[in-house]
Amino acid sequence: MLSFITRRIAAAVGTLFLSSVLVFLAVQALPGDVATQILGKDATPDAVAALRTKLNLDQPAWERYGHWVWGALHGDFGTSLVSGKAVGGEVSMYLGNSALIAVVTVLFAVTGSIVLGILAGLYRDRWPDHVISTVSLVGMSVPEFVVATVLVLCFSVALPWFPAVVLYGPDATVSQLLPAVWLPALALAVVMAAYIVRMARTSVIDVMATEYVTTARLKGLSTWRVVTRHALPSALLPTLHVIALNVAWLVGGVAVVENVFNYPGIGKLMLSSVQNRDLPTIQAIALISAVVYVVCNLAADLATMALNPRLRTRGRTR
Amino acid sequence: MSDIHHPGRRSVLAAGVASAAALGGSWLLTGCSGAQAAPVLPAAAEKGAPDRGGTLRIARPPASDAETLDPASSLSAYEYLGALYNRLVRVAANGELAPDLAESWETDAKARTWTFRLRKGVAFHNGRAFTSADAAYTLRHILDKATASPQAAVLAPLIDPEKLGTPDAHTLVVPLKSPNAEFPSLLTHYNCYVIPDGSAKSIGRTGIGTGPFKLESFAPAGPGRVTAYKDHFAGRPVLDAIAFYSVADMSARSNALLAGQVDLLSQTNLDFATARVVAASDRATIARVKNAQWYVLPMLTTEKPFTDVRVRQAMKLAYDPEHVVKVALQGAGTAGWDNPVPPSDPAYISAHPKHDPEKAKYLLKQAGHEGLAMDLYTSSYDPLFTPMALAYQDSAKRAGIRIKVKTASADSYYTQIWMKKPLMATYWFTGRPVDQLFTQIFRSGSSYNETAWSDKTFDAVLDKARAEIDDTKRRELYGEAQTLVIEKGGAMTPMFADRLVGISRKVRGYAEHGFEFDYLGIGLKGA
Numbered sequence: 001m002l003s004f005i006t007r008r009i010a011a012a013v014g015t016l017f018l019s020s021v022l023v024f025l026a027v028q029a030l031p032g033d034v035a036t037q038i039l040g041k042d043a044t045p046d047a048v049a050a051l052r053t054k055l056n057l058d059q060p061a062w063e064r065y066g067h068w069v070w071g072a073l074h075g076d077f078g079t080s081l082v083s084g085k086a087v088g089g090e091v092s093m094y095l096g097n098s099a100l101i102a103v104v105t106v107l108f109a110v111t112g113s114i115v116l117g118i119l120a121g122l123y124r125d126r127w128p129d130h131v132i133s134t135v136s137l138v139g140m141s142v143p144e145f146v147v148a149t150v151l152v153l154c155f156s157v158a159l160p161w162f163p164a165v166v167l168y169g170p171d172a173t174v175s176q177l178l179p180a181v182w183l184p185a186l187a188l189a190v191v192m193a194a195y196i197v198r199m200a201r202t203s204v205i206d207v208m209a210t211e212y213v214t215t216a217r218l219k220g221l222s223t224w225r226v227v228t229r230h231a232l233p234s235a236l237l238p239t240l241h242v243i244a245l246n247v248a249w250l251v252g253g254v255a256v257v258e259n260v261f262n263y264p265g266i267g268k269l270m271l272s273s274v275q276n277r278d279l280p281t282i283q284a285i286a287l288i289s290a291v292v293y294v295v296c297n298l299a300a301d302l303a304t305m306a307l308n309p310r311l312r313t314r315g316r317t318r
Numbered sequence: 319m320s321d322i323h324h325p326g327r328r329s330v331l332a333a334g335v336a337s338a339a340a341l342g343g344s345w346l347l348t349g350c351s352g353a354q355a356a357p358v359l360p361a362a363a364e365k366g367a368p369d370r371g372g373t374l375r376i377a378r379p380p381a382s383d384a385e386t387l388d389p390a391s392s393l394s395a396y397e398y399l400g401a402l403y404n405r406l407v408r409v410a411a412n413g414e415l416a417p418d419l420a421e422s423w424e425t426d427a428k429a430r431t432w433t434f435r436l437r438k439g440v441a442f443h444n445g446r447a448f449t450s451a452d453a454a455y456t457l458r459h460i461l462d463k464a465t466a467s468p469q470a471a472v473l474a475p476l477i478d479p480e481k482l483g484t485p486d487a488h489t490l491v492v493p494l495k496s497p498n499a500e501f502p503s504l505l506t507h508y509n510c511y512v513i514p515d516g517s518a519k520s521i522g523r524t525g526i527g528t529g530p531f532k533l534e535s536f537a538p539a540g541p542g543r544v545t546a547y548k549d550h551f552a553g554r555p556v557l558d559a560i561a562f563y564s565v566a567d568m569s570a571r572s573n574a575l576l577a578g579q580v581d582l583l584s585q586t587n588l589d590f591a592t593a594r595v596v597a598a599s600d601r602a603t604i605a606r607v608k609n610a611q612w613y614v615l616p617m618l619t620t621e622k623p624f625t626d627v628r629v630r631q632a633m634k635l636a637y638d639p640e641h642v643v644k645v646a647l648q649g650a651g652t653a654g655w656d657n658p659v660p661p662s663d664p665a666y667i668s669a670h671p672k673h674d675p676e677k678a679k680y681l682l683k684q685a686g687h688e689g690l691a692m693d694l695y696t697s698s699y700d701p702l703f704t705p706m707a708l709a710y711q712d713s714a715k716r717a718g719i720r721i722k723v724k725t726a727s728a729d730s731y732y733t734q735i736w737m738k739k740p741l742m743a744t745y746w747f748t749g750r751p752v753d754q755l756f757t758q759i760f761r762s763g764s765s766y767n768e769t770a771w772s773d774k775t776f777d778a779v780l781d782k783a784r785a786e787i788d789d790t791k792r793r794e795l796y797g798e799a800q801t802l803v804i805e806k807g808g809a810m811t812p813m814f815a816d817r818l819v820g821i822s823r824k825v826r827g828y829a830e831h832g833f834e835f836d837y838l839g840i841g842l843k844g845a
Contacts, residue, residue, distance in 0.1 A: 036733050047466070082383040083538070149569070156577040157599075164577035165570045167377075167563040169540030262570040272539070272566060275729045276382055 008301055012294045019290035020072070024065050027282050030274070055081065055279075068280075072287060078280035082273075087280045091269065091288065093170050098258070098265035100177060102250050104185035105192065110243060113193035117200025118235070122227065124205055132197060140194035144253050148187035148260040155183060165262040172264060184257045191253065192246045199242040203235035210234075237307055244300030248293040360597060360604055368826035368841025373559040377571045378584040380539035380564040386522035387536060389511035390460045390467040396508065397562055397584050398536065401544050401837045402443075403511030403527030406434055406453060406490075407502045409749065411831050413663050415502055419448065419512055419528065420490075429497040429787050434490040440551050442514050443532040450484040455515040457482060457492070465518070469509035471765045472758060476501065497785035499792055503751030508833045530555040530837050539564050556827065556841035568592075572820055575602045581822040581842070587611065588818040589701035590648055596820045603823050607830050609652055609660050610817035613706055613745045615694070619808040620770045621740035627806055628685040634810055635671060636678035636717035637710050642812040645712070646705035650818070654811035656804045658755060660748040661814070662831075665796040670804055678717035691720040695742035697731040702815060703743040710812060737768050744768065748814065749832015752796050756780055760803055769808030776802045 035051040052058055056067075071078060077087035113136075120132040139147075156164035166172070166180045207213060208231055216226045255267030262268070266285060273281040378397045385395045389403055407423070410416040420434040440448040458479040460467045476494045483491030494501060504510075512528065513521045525533035530552070531544035545559045563580060565571045572592050574580045578601045588596060588604070597604045617624040617633060624630055639653035652661055655670035682688055694711065696703040704725065711721035726735045735742050750758070758764055761780060762772035776799060783795035803809065821828055824843050829836040 030730075080383070084384075149573075152573050152577070156573065160577065164573040164579055165377075165565055167541060167565075167574070167579060169537050169564075171537075171540075259567045260570055260573075262565045262567060262574070268566070272383060278383075 004305070005302065008298060012298045015294050016290060019294075020069055020287055021065070023283055023286040023290065024061075024068065027279055027286070028061060030277065030282075068283065072284070077284035080278055080281050082276045082278045082281075087284045090170075090281065091266070091284050094264060094266045094269040095288070097170065097172070097177060097263065098254055098267065100174065101181055101185050101188070101254060101258075101263065101265060102247070104181050105188040105250060106243075106247060108185055108189035109193040109196060109246070112189065113196035114200050114236070114239065116193070117197040117239070118204050118227065118232070120197065120201040121204025121208065121235070122223075124201075129201070133201070136194040136197040139190045140198075142191070143256075144187055144191045145256045145260050147190050148184065148257050151183045151187050152260070166264060167262070168264065170264040170269075177263075180261065180263060184254075184261050184263055187257050187260075188250060188253055192250065195242055195246060196239060199239045200235065203238050204231060207231040207235045233307075237304060240303055240307070241300045244296045244303075248296040251289045251292050360606075366826055366843065368556050368839075368843060370556055370841070371558045372842040373561055374557050374582065374825070374840060374842060375561045375563065375580040376582045376584050377563050377565045377574050377580040377586075379566060379568075379571075379586070383539045385538035387525040387533070388465070388518075388522040389513065390456075390465045390469065390509050391522070392466065392468050394509070395536070395538075395542075395562075397835075398525060398533075398542065398544065399508055399511050400529065400835050401531040401560060402525045402529045402533060403513065404529055405505060405508075405510050405512060406436075407505045409503075409506050409751070409832055409834055411829075411834075415506065415751075419453070420502075423502050425499065425501070425787065427787065429499040429501070429785055430494055432492045432494065432501050434492070434502075436488040436490060437551060438488055440528050441549060442528055443526045443547060444514070446514060447487075448512070448528055449487040449515075450490045451487075451515045452512055453490045454482040454484050455517075456510070456512045459513065459518050460509060462518070467509050468765075469504075469507050472504055472507070472754060476504075496781075498753070499784055499787045500751060500753035504754055506751060506833075507754065531560060534559070539566075550838075552838055555838045560837075572596060575820045575822065577601075578822070581825055582828070583820040586820065587701065587815075588820055590818075593818045593820075601822060602820055605819045605821050605825075605828050606650070607817040607819060609662060609748055609814035610831075611702075611745050611815045612654070612658060612660060612748045612811065613702060613743070613813050613815060614658070614768070615706070615710060615741065615743055615810040615812065616737075616768045617808040617810065618737070618740045618770055619772070623685070623687050623690065624740055624808060626685045626687075628681045629687055629690070630808055631805070632678040632681040632685070632687075632690075632717065633714070633719070634678075634804075635674045635681070636719050637713035637810075637812070638673040639812045640673075641713045642706060642709040645709040646702055647813060647815050651813050651815040654813045656807075656809070656811045657800050658759070658803060658809060658811050659752055659796075659800055662748075663752055665752045665793045665800075667797040667800050669801070675714075675717035678714075678719070682718070689718050689720065691722070692741050693724050693739070694721045695724050695726050695735045695739045697726045697728040697735070697743075699728040699731045700743075700745055702745070706812060707743050710810075737770070745815075747833065749834070753780075753784065756796075756799055756803075760799075760807065760809075771806075771808045773802065773806060776806075 035048045035057065056064055075088060077091065079085065080087050080090055083090065116132050120129045123129045152164050155161050162183050163180050166177065168176050213226060213231055216230050254265060255270055258265045258267035259271055269281065270285045376397060381393050381395055384393050386393055387398055387402065388394055389399050404419045406418060406420040408416050408418040419437050419440065421437050423432060423434045425432050436450055436453060442448060457477060459465055460469050461474055461477060461479045476496065476498055477492060478495060481493050485491060514526055517526065525536060530547055530550045532547045534543040534545050536542035542562045543559060546555050546557060548554045565574060568586060571583050571586055572588065575583055575596065576599050593604050596602045617630055619625060634656050639655050643649065643651050643653050657670060659666045682690055694707050696707045704723065707723045711723055714721055736744060757780065759766045759768065760771060760776065761767065762777050779795055779799045779802065783792050783799065786792040786795060825840065826843050827836065827839040827841050829839060
């Protein structure tokens with residue numbers, strides 16, 4: 001088992017290394033020269049040349065890559081080309097705001113979708129299942145910005161319950177942001193929940209068909225007890241992986257939704273950094289997203305192993 | 319940057335999102351209100367007087383995360399400038415110059431030296447009296463290389479910063495390097511707002527001016543607030559305060575208006591779908607700024623086949639601007655007939671060659687480009703680029719010109735496509751005085767000469783016009799310059815478009831033209 005964990009972690013580190021190379025190359029390949037993009041159309045050739053030197057753009061790419069990775073390993077992501085502030089601090093401020101949405105989204109999506117998934121599984125092929133399955137299919141197919149826009153039109157414009165956009169800057173307090181968190185979180189949860197509902201439903205159907213559930217039923221246990229004590233733990237296992245993948249997806253999905261709500265989170269920072277060609281910031285965000293992705297996957301794998309006796313013992317029986 | 323394509327390269331990555339959201343909005347709202355016909359866009363904002371007081375909430379696109387309140391900078395937060403500062407000279411609604419901090423101005427017989435008489439009894443927000451030293455300092459600040467002001471390119475060939483004269487506290491003397499009878503009009507530019515003497519280092523944060531509002535708070539690309547300056551020389555503004563919010567995404571801006579979170583969308587030309595949704599709402603409506611934007615299809619005169627003037631003429635004769643206005647603007651604008659000078663300008667001439675596809679065909683044949691095929695680049699940078707390109711494509715077909723419309727990425731459009739591809743779509747804000755317009759955009763070698771057009775006759779006419787102090791004669795010369803641009807230049811100007819501005823139904827006294835916004839008179843009903 002230990003060797004499995006080591007191998008899994010080694011693979012994660014390798015993935016991160018590869019993604020750092022890809023991130024660096026992708027950012028280099030962005031159309032438009034950084035110096036002209038920053039200085040604007042009014043720039044003189046002298047100013048552009050001076051800025052290129054200042055940004056080390058005259059050095060070879062591999063040298064700049066090494067410099068960047070070395071700094072990143074020490075938590076130094078450089079300074080923003082636009083604001084002149086340290087990228088690390090900027091990114092963590094925006095990331096904190098996004099985390100607020102992410103936490104609410106995960107709470108909505110996980111609790112809601114597991115309950116719905118179990119209901120669908122238990123009422124397989126009857127009307128609750130049809131309703132839940134259809135709705136989750138729709139949720140899966142509609143892009144998040146459409147869901148977000150419809151939510152805004154219903155709950156901000158038609159019924160003025162929630163703000164349509166956030167008018168505060170990135171340094172807003174949690175209490176200022178809190179009223180604006182619900183709609184973006186709901187939009188993300190709708191899209192995210194669909195997958196979890198489908199997965200939970202399938203697992204419940206599989207588990208309910210197993211012999212030990214039949215045995216439990218024959219023993220005369222109530223359906224509620226059978227479901228909570230016997231079926232649920234096994235049914236949740238495969239769902240865990242889907243949840244982990246979706247949490248990782250959140251990082252990307254949040255970019256689109258935050259833009260619709262003008263929410264001062266990491267997604268909005270990413271968009272404006274791309275527009276401004278703020279390379280250090282783009283690289284930092286991309287790398288952090290990669291870390292989130294890899295860590296979520298790793299955690300899901302390890303948790304699955306910890307919960308599944310068959311996987312846990314595989315190493316020994318062979 | 320904000321000089322030309324005002325709503326900046328800032329807010330556009332999610333333009334796809336914007337249009338999809340707008341569509342989502344329109345079906346939802348029409349769904350709610352029953353199957354009505356699309357509402358007709360109102361021609362003007364609500365009439366009536368505003369109530370005194372209240373806070374106007376404006377959503378604006380941020381210039382960049384490195385925004386500043388320094389008016390001379392290319393990254394200035396545009397909406398704050400007119401609230402905080404005054405210029406020496408401004409542009410009145412009829413296109414003529416009007417006094418601002420300068421009460422009057424005069425020149426010598428050769429238009430070589432300009433003398434400005436400055437308003438007395440004006441104080442900056444920090445209590446210091448405004449004098450000619452501040453006016454001279456402002457000009458030197460714009461010309462300072464460290465400021466990197468876009469307006470420096472226009473003023474530097476004219477002014478020697480060392481030679482500015484301040485014979486007394488309320489007189490500014492500007493000797494010019496070459497005669498220019500239109501010089502005061504160059505000072506109406508929004509980079510020319512007057513700042514206090516010696517404030518170059520701090521002005522970007524303090525925003526101390528003589529304007530109708532004083533700064534309370536400002537965050538680059540974030541929220542900010544200005545409050546009424548009771549001692550303003552033109553009287554106190556109607557409003558108590560203006561709150562500015564920066565919202566990068568266009569659909570987010572219109573959602574904020576629809577939800578009643580803001581009262582006015584600045585620098586946002588709504589697309590027709592969104593405009594209809596806004597006009598149908600109970601809270602918001604549309605105000606039009608007539609002919610506010612001037613749309614161009616520049617042909618790069620240094621690239622084949624546009625090096626040949628006959629091809630350029632054929633491209634212009636081949637299409638019908640009235641058709642472009644009808645299709646791309648749904649009638650909300652005026653046909654340009656390839657003259658970049660807006661019809662509201664005092665120097666405007668209305669003469670132009672007629673639409674003539676047969677003659678276009680003939681010219682192309684002569685030039686050896688029969689059945690010309692060209693790529694025309696657009697992007698979602700502005701909602702009208704693609705409709706304009708498609709309308710041109712359609713109209714030019716009759717002359718045998720085959721246009722392929724290609725959509726490029728919006729965020730790198732002005733670094734990768736503009737002034738690089740031989741044929742593309744672009745736009746400017748109208749409101750430039752005629753001399754600035756021609757000098758900056760059409761004169762040989764000027765910084766924004768987007769067609770790279772270089773014509774000695776044209777430059778000579780411009781020089782002659784500048785040196786001519788007789789107003790009538792000078793206007794004739796600017797008319798001659800227009801004819802040259804229409805007949806020989808590289809810019810096709812299919813249309814002037816009204817800007818569709820989203821405002822709350824409570825807003826009264828909204829008035830905007832060119833780069834002028836009435837901060838004094840705007841207010842709210844029931845504030």
